Amino acid sequence: MMIIPSYDQDYLIKLTGTFNTRDLGGYLTESGKMIKKRRLIRSDDLFKLTSKDISILSNVYHLNTIIDFRNSNERRKRPDKIIPGAKYYVLTPDDETAVIASSSLNDDRKKIDRLLKLNREGKLKIDKNGLKNGMINFVKEKRSQKLYRKMLDLCIARNDAVVLEHCRGGKDRTGYGTALILLALGVDQEIVVQDYLMTAHYNKERNERRMNEYRQYTQDQAILDYLASAMETREDVIRAGLNEMKRLAGTPVNYIEQVLGFDSEKIAYMRQMYLE
Numbered sequence: 001m002m003i004i005p006s007y008d009q010d011y012l013i014k015l016t017g018t019f020n021t022r023d024l025g026g027y028l029t030e031s032g033k034m035i036k037k038r039r040l041i042r043s044d045d046l047f048k049l050t051s052k053d054i055s056i057l058s059n060v061y062h063l064n065t066i067i068d069f070r071n072s073n074e075r076r077k078r079p080d081k082i083i084p085g086a087k088y089y090v091l092t093p094d095d096e097t098a099v100i101a102s103s104s105l106n107d108d109r110k111k112i113d114r115l116l117k118l119n120r121e122g123k124l125k126i127d128k129n130g131l132k133n134g135m136i137n138f139v140k141e142k143r144s145q146k147l148y149r150k151m152l153d154l155c156i157a158r159n160d161a162v163v164l165e166h167c168r169g170g171k172d173r174t175g176y177g178t179a180l181i182l183l184a185l186g187v188d189q190e191i192v193v194q195d196y197l198m199t200a201h202y203n204k205e206r207n208e209r210r211m212n213e214y215r216q217y218t219q220d221q222a223i224l225d226y227l228a229s230a231m232e233t234r235e236d237v238i239r240a241g242l243n244e245m246k247r248l249a250g251t252p253v254n255y256i257e258q259v260l261g262f263d264s265e266k267i268a269y270m271r272q273m274y275l276e
Contacts, residue, residue: 012202013041015056017048017081020170020202022177027195029186033275038062038268039162040155040274042178044170045070045077056165058084064158065152067091067165069173078168086164089154091147093138093173112214115223124222128229130238131172136182138176139244139255149260150183151177156270171199171233176241180260181251184267193238200233207231 002170013021021044026035039060046066049057055064063086068075071094080088127161138144155163167173175196182192207228214227245255256262 006014011198013043013056013061014055018044018046018170019206020044020196020199021164022202023116024182025193027182027185027187029271029275030188031186031246033219033271035185035187035188036274036276041085041162041164042170042174043164043166044124044174045074045078045166045168046080047085049081054081054083058086061162062160063164065089065161065163065181067154067163067177068164069093069167069245071207074168079263089150091150092143093147096187108160109217112217115226116218116220116225117223119220130230131232131234131237133169134172134243135176135237135241139241141250145260148177149182149262150272152180152256152260152262152266154192155181156266156273161273169199169231170202171203171231172237179238180256184262186241186253189242189252190240192236195233195239197233203231203233254257 011022011024011026013023015021015024020042023037024040024042025035027035030033041061041063047150066083066086066088068080068088068090069080070090071092075090115124123196124197138148149267151165155161165174165177178195179192182195183189210231211224211228214224218224242252245252245259249258251253251269257264257267
């Protein structure tokens with residue numbers, strides 16, 4: 001029986017310094033098994049973690065593997081706090097729309113100025129397909145395929161792995177990585193979609209606050225619409241990624257095996273590690 005995740009279920013890890021940190025444990029697979037709790041975590045960045053947050057991740061979750069999808073500029077401006085005992089890996093797909101969606105106004109005022117300049121010159125294009133195209137590119141571009149294959153490899157690199165993957169807001173770059181993990185473990189595609197969409201709920205207050213900050217710098221509606229569209233969490237975006245996997249390989253699991261090269265033996269081992 002497929003159980004669609006909801007906000008009142010115990011997925012959110014309540015930390016002071018993050019807003020979208022979630023335990024993937026508890027999801028049921030199509031075979032009826034369950035993902036173990038406190039082994040696989042998705043999150044926004046770890047820049048504002050408090051000492052208590054760090055203690056929770058280190059001493060309660062025993063986190064030992066951190067995968068950071070952010071680019072060098074994002075990492076420089078908002079470096080992750082150090083988690084004792086955790087190894088840190090950088091895998092950067094660097095999708096432009098995802099970076100725009102997650103960047104901080106205070107940290108990236110130049111971006112706003114650039115958008116204003118483009119708009120004055122009549123060159124700003126509000127592309128509602130930007131996020132969707134970014135997700136499709138995660139699936140089909142060779143560089144991205146290598147990075148996300150590496151992510152899957154890190155999930156099975158040690159048999160006691162406790163993995164946290166994150167970008168800035170935990171939406172698209174992390175959302176795609178999470179989709180691959182859930183699909184490899186045998187979770188139904190509809191649950192994968194709903195897990196992606198839960199970011200809209202957890203990011204809502206943050207996004208509203210950021211839009212208010214943007215309005216302090218500009219009242220240009222075209223700019224505001226552009227920024228708002230980049231922060232959206234939309235079902236058609238994740239479905240576009242799933243459909244691209246099917247186009248390339250027939251099914252998402254075939255895509256993971258045949259295109260990413262994470263073969264059936266590795267998938268079986270991953271399931272042995274993370275399912276109960």
